[in-house]
Amino acid sequence: MLRRRFQAMGTDVELLLDVTASDPAEAALAAARREIERLEAGLSRFRPESELSRLNRDGAATLSPVLAQVVALALALRTRTAGLFDPSVGRAVRAAGYDRSFELLRDRDEAPGPGRPGGGGVVVATDGSITLAPEVELDLGGIAKGVAADRACALLASAGPALVNVGGDLAAGGPRRDVPWTVSLDTGAGALTLSLPYGGLATSGLDRRRWRRGGRWQHHVIDPRTGRPSRSDLLRATAVAPSAGEAEAMATALLVAGAGRGTALANGWSVPAVLVPRHGRAILAGGVA
Amino acid sequence: MAGVRRAVAATSIALSIAVTSAIAANPTPWRNDPGPMTAAAPAQAPATGLSARAQSVLDRARAVQQRLDELASAPGSAATPSPPPPAAPAPAPAPPVAVTTAPPVTSSASS
Numbered sequence: 016m017l018r019r020r021f022q023a024m025g026t027d028v029e030l031l032l033d034v035t036a037s038d039p040a041e042a043a044l045a046a047a048r049r050e051i052e053r054l055e056a057g058l059s060r061f062r063p064e065s066e067l068s069r070l071n072r073d074g075a076a077t078l079s080p081v082l083a084q085v086v087a088l089a090l091a092l093r094t095r096t097a098g099l100f101d102p103s104v105g106r107a108v109r110a111a112g113y114d115r116s117f118e119l120l121r122d123r124d125e126a127p128g129p130g131r132p133g134g135g136g137v138v139v140a141t142d143g144s145i146t147l148a149p150e151v152e153l154d155l156g157g158i159a160k161g162v163a164a165d166r167a168c169a170l171l172a173s174a175g176p177a178l179v180n181v182g183g184d185l186a187a188g189g190p191r192r193d194v195p196w197t198v199s200l201d202t203g204a205g206a207l208t209l210s211l212p213y214g215g216l217a218t219s220g221l222d223r224r225r226w227r228r229g230g231r232w233q234h235h236v237i238d239p240r241t242g243r244p245s246r247s248d249l250l251r252a253t254a255v256a257p258s259a260g261e262a263e264a265m266a267t268a269l270l271v272a273g274a275g276r277g278t279a280l281a282n283g284w285s286v287p288a289v290l291v292p293r294h295g296r297a298i299l300a301g302g303v304a
Numbered sequence: 305m306a307g308v309r310r311a312v313a314a315t316s317i318a319l320s321i322a323v324t325s326a327i328a329a330n331p332t333p334w335r336n337d338p339g340p341m342t343a344a345a346p347a348q349a350p351a352t353g354l355s356a357r358a359q360s361v362l363d364r365a366r367a368v369q370q371r372l373d374e375l376a377s378a379p380g381s382a383a384t385p386s387p388p389p390p391a392a393p394a395p396a397p398a399p400p401v402a403v404t405t406a407p408p409v410t411s412s413a414s415s
Contacts, residue, residue, distance in 0.1 A: 146367075303403065
């Protein structure tokens with residue numbers, strides 16, 4: 016098993032390739048890393064020169080095909096989740112105080128800004144041009160890591176069974192020869208391990224990426240219905256989907272929905288999920304056996 | 305603030321009409337998600353006397369509308385309307401997962 020670890024997209028990245036060392040395997044690992052770094056350069060809110068920053072600044076831009084696809088996928092998932100996942104909450108994230116790379120955030124005395132609900136207008140044309148309605152900014156932080164994992168995994172899979180983990184958002188590029196990939200989750204009352212033969216698995220939570228504004232804790236998961244950090248009764252939600260990008264968005268949607276509705280949605284969507292309440296035992300839903 | 309509200313209301317109307325017209329005229333070039341653009345009340349967009357913020361909003365709205373107009377007037381969009389797009393395919397089924405006692409190769413912490 017070849018394993019590489021590095022930092023990108025503000026988090027830990029892990030590449031696993033279940034083959035013996037070889038030049039093609041090393042080339043695939045290097046290509047996967049470059050792809051993740053390329054997506055980070057294009058999708059970061061915190062790099063003024065990124066394509067996303069340019070779009071948010073100017074209100075319109077023609078994005079590279081890959082990044083336009085990310086926006087289109089995010090909008091499709093907004094529809095599929097009935098707005099519980101929404102990339103148009105960029106201003107709400109900033110209003111909550113997440114206005115720079117997380118490692119640079121400091122607690123501040125001033126209160127957070129007003130809530131800015133989602134549902135903002137976004138028009139994507141087939142030529143890759145994207146136009147935002149006034150006052151709308153995109154935040155692709157709820158899908159970018161998953162998409163990066165998917166694309167890196169596709170590159171790795173040319174060399175063998177592969178798994179890519181970008182900050183807890185995982186893409187599996189095919190079953191290993193003997194057993195499925197195995198992924199550990201923290202349920203608050205011990206670890207739970209799931210077998211994942213292929214596809215994506217992602218966890219979204221309120222217990223990471225937190226900071227204080229005006230003496231109150233803030234976090235990065237915005238409830239698009241209120242435009243403020245979610246007050247869900249869930250601490251974490253893990254979702255499984257055909258791709259990591261979809262899984263990441265679904266995990267956020269279930270987290271925002273809360274324990275009761277989230278369980279019903281996971282079952283209704285047939286999305287395997289593990290929901291961890293703030294208090295109580297983990298809930299298995301959506302067909303997790 | 306009244307200037308901002310009037311400008312937003314006026315541009316919201318224009319945007320809503322432009323989006324609706326563009327989609328009706330030619331649905332295929334759009335993978336669009338126009339989102340809610342609610343018109344509050346008809347108003348004449350003031351041309352002068354706007355604050356910098358209001359002017360910025362207005363300029364951006366005009367840029368949006370200009371782009372929408374360009375797309376709507378693209379060859380074939382109005383004169384030869386395309387057939388409606390096929391229904392979106394159903395999402396692919398999720399992979400089967402199960403709880404296992406096998407040792408994990410990695411972990412999924414919240415991101």
